[in-house]
Amino acid sequence: MTQSSVLSEHFPAVADPRPVGGMNRGLLHSAGVRFAVIYAVLLALSAAALALFLWWATAGLLDRQTEASIQADAQSLSERFAAGGLPALGLTIEDRLTQDVEDDAIYLLIDPAQERLAGNLARWPQTVTQTGAWYELPIERAGMRSLALVQSYNLPGGFRLLIGRDVHVRARLRSLLTDALLWAVLVVVVMASVGALVVRSLFRHTLASVSATATAIAAGDFAQRVQLSGRGDEFDQLAETINDMLDRMARLMEGVREVSNAIAHDLRTPITRARARLEDAGLHAETVPDLRAAIERATADLDGIVAVFQALLRIAEIEAGSRRSAFAQIDLAPLVADVAELYGAVAEEKGITLSVSAPTHLPVYGDRDLIQQALANLVDNAVKFSPAGGAVRLSTSVTAAGVDIVVADQGPGIPVADRARATERFYRGEIARNTPGSGLGLALVQAVAQLHGGNLRLEAAEPGLAAILSLPGYDEPSLPG
Amino acid sequence: MRILVVEDDKDVGGFVVRGLKEAGHVVEHADNGRDGLFLAASETFDAVVLDRMLPGGIDGLRLVETLRAQKNSVPVMILSALADVDERVRGLKAGGDDYLTKPFAFAELLARVEALGRRSKGEGPLTKLVVEDLELDLLSRQVKRAGQKIDLQPREFRLLEYLMRHAGQVVTRTMLLEGVWDYHFDPQTNVIDVHVSRLRQKVDKPFPIPLIQTVRNAGYMLRAESP
Numbered sequence A: 001m002t003q004s005s006v007l008s009e010h011f012p013a014v015a016d017p018r019p020v021g022g023m024n025r026g027l028l029h030s031a032g033v034r035f036a037v038i039y040a041v042l043l044a045l046s047a048a049a050l051a052l053f054l055w056w057a058t059a060g061l062l063d064r065q066t067e068a069s070i071q072a073d074a075q076s077l078s079e080r081f082a083a084g085g086l087p088a089l090g091l092t093i094e095d096r097l098t099q100d101v102e103d104d105a106i107y108l109l110i111d112p113a114q115e116r117l118a119g120n121l122a123r124w125p126q127t128v129t130q131t132g133a134w135y136e137l138p139i140e141r142a143g144m145r146s147l148a149l150v151q152s153y154n155l156p157g158g159f160r161l162l163i164g165r166d167v168h169v170r171a172r173l174r175s176l177l178t179d180a181l182l183w184a185v186l187v188v189v190v191m192a193s194v195g196a197l198v199v200r201s202l203f204r205h206t207l208a209s210v211s212a213t214a215t216a217i218a219a220g221d222f223a224q225r226v227q228l229s230g231r232g233d234e235f236d237q238l239a240e241t242i243n244d245m246l247d248r249m250a251r252l253m254e255g256v257r258e259v260s261n262a263i264a265h266d267l268r269t270p271i272t273r274a275r276a277r278l279e280d281a282g283l284h285a286e287t288v289p290d291l292r293a294a295i296e297r298a299t300a301d302l303d304g305i306v307a308v309f310q311a312l313l314r315i316a317e318i319e320a321g322s323r324r325s326a327f328a329q330i331d332l333a334p335l336v337a338d339v340a341e342l343y344g345a346v347a348e349e350k351g352i353t354l355s356v357s358a359p360t361h362l363p364v365y366g367d368r369d370l371i372q373q374a375l376a377n378l379v380d381n382a383v384k385f386s387p388a389g390g391a392v393r394l395s396t397s398v399t400a401a402g403v404d405i406v407v408a409d410q411g412p413g414i415p416v417a418d419r420a421r422a423t424e425r426f427y428r429g430e431i432a433r434n435t436p437g438s439g440l441g442l443a444l445v446q447a448v449a450q451l452h453g454g455n456l457r458l459e460a461a462e463p464g465l466a467a468i469l470s471l472p473g474y475d476e477p478s479l480p481g
Numbered sequence B: 001m002r003i004l005v006v007e008d009d010k011d012v013g014g015f016v017v018r019g020l021k022e023a024g025h026v027v028e029h030a031d032n033g034r035d036g037l038f039l040a041a042s043e044t045f046d047a048v049v050l051d052r053m054l055p056g057g058i059d060g061l062r063l064v065e066t067l068r069a070q071k072n073s074v075p076v077m078i079l080s081a082l083a084d085v086d087e088r089v090r091g092l093k094a095g096g097d098d099y100l101t102k103p104f105a106f107a108e109l110l111a112r113v114e115a116l117g118r119r120s121k122g123e124g125p126l127t128k129l130v131v132e133d134l135e136l137d138l139l140s141r142q143v144k145r146a147g148q149k150i151d152l153q154p155r156e157f158r159l160l161e162y163l164m165r166h167a168g169q170v171v172t173r174t175m176l177l178e179g180v181w182d183y184h185f186d187p188q189t190n191v192i193d194v195h196v197s198r199l200r201q202k203v204d205k206p207f208p209i210p211l212i213q214t215v216r217n218a219g220y221m222l223r224a225e226s227p
Helices: A002-010 A031-057 A059-099 A168-218 A234-266 A268-284 A288-320 A322-326 A332-349 A368-385 A416-423 A441-451 B010-022 B033-042 B060-069 B085-093 B106-121 B154-165 B173-181 B191-203
Strands: A105-110 A116-119 A135-141 A144-154 A160-166 A328-331 A353-357 A363-366 A391-398 A402-408 A455-460 A465-472 B002-006 B026-030 B047-051 B076-080 B098-101 B128-131 B134-137 B142-145 B148-150 B212-215 B219-222
Touching (some): A031 A059, A059 A144, A059 A160, A168 A234, A234 A268, A234 A288, A268 A288, A288 A441, A332 A368, A332 A391, A332 A402, A332 B191, A363 A402, A368 A465, A416 A441, A416 A455, A441 A455, A441 A465, B002 B010, B002 B033, B010 B026, B010 B106, B026 B033, B033 B060, B047 B060, B047 B106, B060 B085, B076 B085, B076 B106, B085 B098, B098 B106, B106 B173, B134 B154, B154 B173, B154 B191, B154 B219, B191 B212
Parallel strands (some): A353 A391, B076 B098
Antiparallel strands (some): A105 A116, A135 A144, A144 A160, A391 A402, A402 A465, A455 A465, B128 B134, B134 B142, B142 B148, B212 B219
């Protein structure tokens, strides 16, 4: 019961085939539409900002220049008035008018009775009442209607002076410019909309592969992978990450399948044996002691099956990584000494010498109980497979990455071809078939090594096998994904 | 000993109750958490065998927590099909004194329950353990038998100490692994047997009466007469 729950916890996503695409939901919920709208708004805003600046830099500049020249005019006329009085001012105005090459200057000097004394306007415009204010007004000059920018000044004795510029041409230029910019904004809006559509379809196209893959996998086709565009961009990186994840999940599922098959095959034998014993005893046992003996053997068989189950569950528990919470900084030296002491007696019994060489301090970051069990499994194997009179060497050393534990025996070893498979669950080498054991010992050591971010290597020890368990030290509490 | 068994499974419950009675204990049986809690809280027991998953709204962990909240310190052995290390830790944190996973051998359960019941009697701190003519001095860490000094390795000393503390009781191999070596898993090889037989060589061999007995299908026991 626990087995199935442990396994199902690994793959909740597979058991829950939700639609992953989601492209056909409301427009507002579509990320593609959202990005497209953001693109369009940004483009329009920047185009508008550019148009405003252009307007300020051209039409605005012309206006400011006109105002500046009127003010300069007023300055020099007031100086002339101060020096020579009204007559000099009148003369100067007439002078300027005759010398005005561009024919855009406007002057008007009137007396308190509103009579024109000098200048090129017929009469004082009605709207101009305040001094110092800018007026833009239509005028009639030499029989032509035009537009002028003017400012009025009061002179002593009720005389008034109007200075201005004909801005007809500039106004036309300005409206031309304004029109052009407005059209430009319109074009930008159209282009932004088209661009938005392009962005949206690009977005959709890029995600389509991911979405299709996810849908296919949810439907059960686990061989599907996200297509790469080959550009190596962010989307490719995302696709690669997703593919890596899918590969890992596929491997895990493959592992689960293997374990299920292994359970089906490897446990069937002892269960069959136990069942046969009980049935045989029930049918053929003549005496009570016979019956008891048969039941006891069957119980022992069942205990063996339970032990295999427990080992499997423990490996699954370790592989799930839930035990990382129990990690701490530990010293391996006493653990090594304990294991050597525990198995020393057994080794001696079998005529095997168990030698230990270990530094006084072996700093490791990990789970004490698990490392202890891994060590025990390695030494157990070594003692089990060593011939009488052989030697088992348990040596440890501090390396740059952490700690290496080497358990070397003089047994039959494992052929090179089988070494990779030796850490699989239920693997039992040709020679191991006749020794007791479940074929789970090395699988557990391997799981412990992986949980710690270390590794387990099997090498030839000439003769025999050397199992090298590397575990990370204090400084790098490495937590592999 | 007076033992309360709280177990809802009829077969397992009946098996445990029968076994404990045969071993000479007085047994009460409750088949749900509510009755179990009522019995445990209202009567005095030397030990409680408690299944973790129980009907009746109160599961095993809740039951222990409630008992402990009431300052009831009766030793509790939790029995559970949840074998994960984390589950074991949760059981012990809730207030359980020992945790045995299903399926179990009855001999293991009996030995552990008897050890728990004995512990609850709580004699003060000992300085010397004596069984027949065997003496173990916890302060000077010396062992004598019939006045004769026996040299033991540190681990052999701890093994003997554990056996003597549980003198007259069955001690299983798992209990020795946990109590003497602090190993919480089962090594495949029968390492314990080898260590016990070495201890025998030193403690029993030179003397006429063997003290360390092998109990078939269960473990070991330290006592004078043969079983």
